[in-house]
Amino acid sequence: xxxxxxxxxxxxxxxxxxxxxxxxxxxxxxxxxxxxxxxxxxxxxxxxxxxxxxxxxxxxxxxxxxxxxxxxxxxxxxxxxxxxxxxxxxxxxxxxxxxxxxxxxxxxxxxxx
Amino acid sequence: xxxxxxxxxxxxxxxxxxxxxxxxxxxxxxxxxxxxxxxxxxxxxxxxxxxxxxxxxxxxxxxxxxxxxxxxxxxxxxxxxxxxxxxxxxxxxxxxxxxxxxxxxxxxxxxxxxx
Numbered sequence: 540x541x542x543x544x545x546x547x548x549x550x551x552x553x554x555x556x557x558x559x560x561x562x563x564x565x566x567x568x569x570x571x572x573x574x575x576x577x578x579x580x581x582x583x584x585x586x587x588x589x590x591x592x593x594x595x596x597x598x599x600x601x602x603x604x605x606x607x608x609x610x611x612x613x614x615x616x617x618x619x620x621x622x623x624x625x626x627x628x629x630x631x632x633x634x635x636x637x638x639x640x641x642x643x644x645x646x647x648x649x650x651x652x
Numbered sequence: 653x654x655x656x657x658x659x660x661x662x663x664x665x666x667x668x669x670x671x672x673x674x675x676x677x678x679x680x681x682x683x684x685x686x687x688x689x690x691x692x693x694x695x696x697x698x699x700x701x702x703x704x705x706x707x708x709x710x711x712x713x714x715x716x717x718x719x720x721x722x723x724x725x726x727x728x729x730x731x732x733x734x735x736x737x738x739x740x741x742x743x744x745x746x747x748x749x750x751x752x753x754x755x756x757x758x759x760x761x762x763x764x765x766x767x
Contacts, residue, residue: 583744639697
């Protein structure tokens with residue numbers, strides 16, 4: 540079945556540091572890939588997505604590239620801010636007739652001034 | 653901004669009480685979902701629906717039940733709450749279709765505490 544593996548947290552960075560959160564996947568067919576973010580006390584929000592190999596999703600300074608050869612979708616940001624402190628979830632939906640999202644376990648990011 | 657609402661946001665109740673968590677969306681989405689989120693943050697799908705009168709159990713077994721009488725409304729009910737039901741419950745909806753159209757829109761969640 541489909542699965543998503545993301546790096547375990549928590550991750551603590553200083554403001555303006557470079558961020559990478561690793562995400563790899565196993566899926567049937569040609570999945571679409573997503574990063575969601577959950578700020579404290581809130582639900583999940585879509586951060587970015589990519590629907591085919593070599594697509595790059597980007598939003599709010601975050602980027603992730605769909606790498607089919609390494610089955611990866613790593614999240615990066617060049618300079619994090621305190622306001623980026625949140626939990627980040629990698630997710631996929633398989634194109635093989637699935638109507639559901641498969642989520643990773645989440646990575647908690649704390650950015651300190 | 654997604655238009656999906658959950659009430660109440662916070663609920664503290666005693667053991668044995670019957671509760672209903674409300675979820676409504678105004679986007680006309682056919683598909684709706686309930687997730688339980690444990691303190692370790694992991695999300696577990698407990699119920700989903702493909703449309704009116706459709707309900708299915710998710711990956712995690714749950715003592716809760718759901719109904720889908722109207723497209724916009726997907727309430728979750730616990731007949732007799734127990735401390736083990738203490739958790740965050742997240743409702744979501746998505747467009748019909750596959751692939752990127754499975755992007756899910758989430759409500760703000762209900763944090764349930766059963767004493």
